[in-house]
Amino acid sequence: MKKILIIEDDKAFLETLTSSLETENFKIVSATDGEKGFQLACQEKVDLIILDLVLPSLSGIDICQKLREKGIMYPIIMLSGKKKEEIDKVLGLELGADDYLIKPFGTKELLARIKAVLRRSKPEAPEIEEYSFGDVYLNFKKQIALKEKKELSLTAREFALLKLLICHEGEVVSRNTILNEVWGYDKFPTTRTVDTFIHNLRQKIEDNPTKPVHLLTVPWSGYKFIK
Incomplete structure (x- = not known):
């Protein structure tokens, strides 16, 4: 059974989320305060965190x-009542969030996002475990990135x-x-979010x-990597 930590200060909304996810056979732990939620995230072994953007204390x-x-x-x-464009900016700040939902949202949409994120986070037999180009070294299995032997902070995404x-x-x-x-679906976010990443x-x-000499833009088409 997958365990999810929900950090949400709206108690009624938290109860609704908890009930919906328990019905889908998820084990739920929760907090209504940012500091308590952070402590739980450090103490509990969970598979996913659902986190409100605005919380008391933290x-x-x-x-x-x-x-x-x-x-x-x-x-x-991440959950938020803000506009999607504002959340795109938040995700672009290297905060480490993997996805977001704008309130209000339906249970089906939430479940789709949860399944997509959990699917991406599964340990897989990677096609490439390590890779180097220029002065950059990547270890995909250990999620380590170095440039000029100095560690880079990269998110899982x-x-x-x-x-x-x-x-x-x-x-x-x-x-x-x-x-x-990478996101697991093509409806959200927008292609502009890809550009931000x-x-x-x-x-x-x-x-x-x-x-850039490695991550190149191909106008009207997409991107390509050159070693």
């Missing part, structure tokens, strides 16, 4: 950052995106293909992000 953004700083890499679905492009080295990969393969990766791995 915000969802702070929780994401603190967990990643401690090396806790549980997949995170950034590793997945890099791996996809590297596996198709020299080939154009469309934005919709990236959404399907590519931009962030360039900032980390390219010597000159404004003139």
